């Protein structure tokens with residue numbers, strides 16, 4: 001899926017001051033492209049805190065929070081939850097850990113999400129990973145996931161794929177234009193894909209200590 005050009009070299013960083021600089025990577029890709037699977041491997045190797053926007057929203061449903069039923073109705077049909085709700089959950093999660101390095105998985109989903117994040121939290125990510133995966137592979141992976149997700153059914157997956165193409169690809173294009181996008185071909189075994197992920201992260205190692 002052609003969305004633009006990729007980053008050629010990482011931003012320089014490091015922790016010369018006493019306070020470690022915050023490091024954030026956004027992890028984007030269509031439904032079932034393998035974001036969560038690769039995030040688990042990144043966490044294990046580099047010690048980042050994994051914040052999956054979808055998991056944060058599902059936690060709101062299972063804890064019967066004020067917004068829980070509204071979130072459930074949107075997730076069931078594959079639609080996007082209002083930006084302020086998701087950004088606040090991400091902000092609270094960031095503020096509730098001492099770690100300085102984060103993986104934000106499955107967010108921002110739309111240009112409106114991105115702008116809300118910039119308005120409320122305000123720091124651009126250091127890098128953006130995009131798992132580029134053919135639709136038929138994503139569909140097959142989701143329909144075999146067997147985790148009992150309310151949105152892992154044929155009809156909702158079709159909507160999620162449509163939402164991804166129409167609303168999420170422009171976000172990916174934005175980060176390509178900014179020169180911080182790293183596109184990874186998400187077809188192959190988990191280990192083959194992680195090898196490519198490591199090649200990206202190794203260039204940022206000074207910031208990940």
Ligand SMILES: Nc1ncnc2c1ncn2[C@@H]1O[C@H](COP(=O)(O)OP(=O)(O)OP(=O)(O)O)[C@@H](O)[C@H]1O
Nearest residue numbers: 030031032033034035036037141142145188189190
């Ligand atoms: N490289 C791979 N090869 C085969 N199956 C994979 C691969 N990576 C992940 N999977 C499987 O595909 C399914 C979807 O993967 P995962 O949950 O990581 O995707 P995701 O991008 O987080 O999806 P979603 O956006 O729906 O949360 C899971 O069952 C996972 O075990």
Ligand SMILES: O=c1ccn([C@@H]2O[C@H](COP(=O)(O)O)[C@@H](O)[C@H]2O)c(=O)[nH]1
Nearest residue numbers: 053054074075078079080081106107109
């Ligand atoms: O920023 C976000 C992230 C997710 N959603 C909703 O949750 C589901 C599932 O997300 P996964 O990342 O696949 O776990 C997604 O289809 C949306 O309905 C959201 O609204 N905003």
Ligand SMILES: [Mg+2]
Nearest residue numbers: 035036052054
């Ligand atoms: Mg996921």
